[in-house]
Amino acid sequence: MAKKQGKKPATQLAKSTQKMISNEESNETTQKFEEKPEVSKVVNEEVSEVVTVDVNIAIEKEVSPKKTDEAVNTREEKKMERRWADLVSSNRHKDPACSLKYIPLMISNGVRIAKVMEEDMVDEVERWSHAVLGCVYGLTPRFYKLQSFIKNRWGKLGLIDFHQIKPNLFAFIFDSEEGKMKAIADGPITFDKHPLILQEWKRKMSFDMQEVASVPVWVKFAMLPWEYWNPESLSSITSTLGKPLFADKCTRDRSKLAYARVLIDMKLKGLFPDYVIIEDEEGDQLMQSVEYEWKPILCRTCKRLGHRNCEKQKVWIAKSDSVAVNVD
Numbered sequence: 001m002a003k004k005q006g007k008k009p010a011t012q013l014a015k016s017t018q019k020m021i022s023n024e025e026s027n028e029t030t031q032k033f034e035e036k037p038e039v040s041k042v043v044n045e046e047v048s049e050v051v052t053v054d055v056n057i058a059i060e061k062e063v064s065p066k067k068t069d070e071a072v073n074t075r076e077e078k079k080m081e082r083r084w085a086d087l088v089s090s091n092r093h094k095d096p097a098c099s100l101k102y103i104p105l106m107i108s109n110g111v112r113i114a115k116v117m118e119e120d121m122v123d124e125v126e127r128w129s130h131a132v133l134g135c136v137y138g139l140t141p142r143f144y145k146l147q148s149f150i151k152n153r154w155g156k157l158g159l160i161d162f163h164q165i166k167p168n169l170f171a172f173i174f175d176s177e178e179g180k181m182k183a184i185a186d187g188p189i190t191f192d193k194h195p196l197i198l199q200e201w202k203r204k205m206s207f208d209m210q211e212v213a214s215v216p217v218w219v220k221f222a223m224l225p226w227e228y229w230n231p232e233s234l235s236s237i238t239s240t241l242g243k244p245l246f247a248d249k250c251t252r253d254r255s256k257l258a259y260a261r262v263l264i265d266m267k268l269k270g271l272f273p274d275y276v277i278i279e280d281e282e283g284d285q286l287m288q289s290v291e292y293e294w295k296p297i298l299c300r301t302c303k304r305l306g307h308r309n310c311e312k313q314k315v316w317i318a319k320s321d322s323v324a325v326n327v328d
Contacts, residue, residue, distance in 0.1 A: 130174040131201040139194040140168045214265045220291040222259040240276045242266035268296050
């Protein structure tokens with residue numbers, strides 16, 4: 001009996017041990033199942049963050065084009081401010097390359113006159129020989145905006161420098177005569193819905209674009225008889241309007257026969273007739289229509305460019321007897 005009683009506790013102990021182990025395993029399994037929602041919650045949070053980031057990136061991509069111009073403009077303005085600041089800060093420093101010398105004066109009737117020699121100007125004339133002056137008609141553009149516009153348009157033509165002379169007067173410098181003439185012929189050009197007037201730099205020219213005597217204009221001669229498409233006849237016909245510069249490629253090649261087109265240097269304040277008279281050796285005359293790709297606007301009142309008509313401002317001054325007087 002004693003032996004049986006001794007074996008029984010051992011058997012019970014083994015069973016209880018197995019039960020404890022199974023309980024622990026079940027507890028661990030239960031804990032694992034309980035932990036799964038937390039894992040899924042973490043995963044969901046990560047996914048939501050990724051989705052949120054993706055959505056934000058998409059929103060930024062949609063919004064960024066609208067903000068790009070403003071950001072670029074701001075950066076360009078800051079760059080220009082730094083350049084001007086650097087230029088001004090070092091502009092007055094003495095440099096041996098800028099040294100000058102005293103030259104005896106020329107006095108005529110008691111007036112001091114600075115006499116300059118032709119040989120001294122040769123280098124400067126050559127320096128600016130490929131320069132074109134321009135202004136935006138009726139608009140004062142921002143420097144960096146016009147600079148970007150011109151670089152994109154004329155960069156391949158050999159544009160090497162860009163200067164602002166005054167608020168609405170700019171200088172475009174090219175590396176060759178060919179590039180300069182291609183830029184002048186590249187028109188009409190509009191910037192911000194305003195025409196860009198170009199003028200080849202010449203010695204003694206005025207820097208007031210209101211006083212510019214002439215401007216290149218493309219002129220079409222619709223249904224011009226084919227016998228007049230030779231250089232001599234075209235030169236004679238276009239000379240009635242101004243100084244002919246050259247015909248376009250289609251006219252030279254006779255590949256577009258609906259009209260002949262010629263670039264003519266015309267006086268800004270001159271006439272822009274709707275037709276010209278062509279006469280042959282037999283005395284027969286032809287009234288040829290003329291079409292301008294751009295025409296200047298000249299004020300009839302003040303005779304200045306940029307607007308059609310203006311009126312002098314009227315100022316009304318009350319007299320002592322309460323009678324108003326119109327003062328021009």
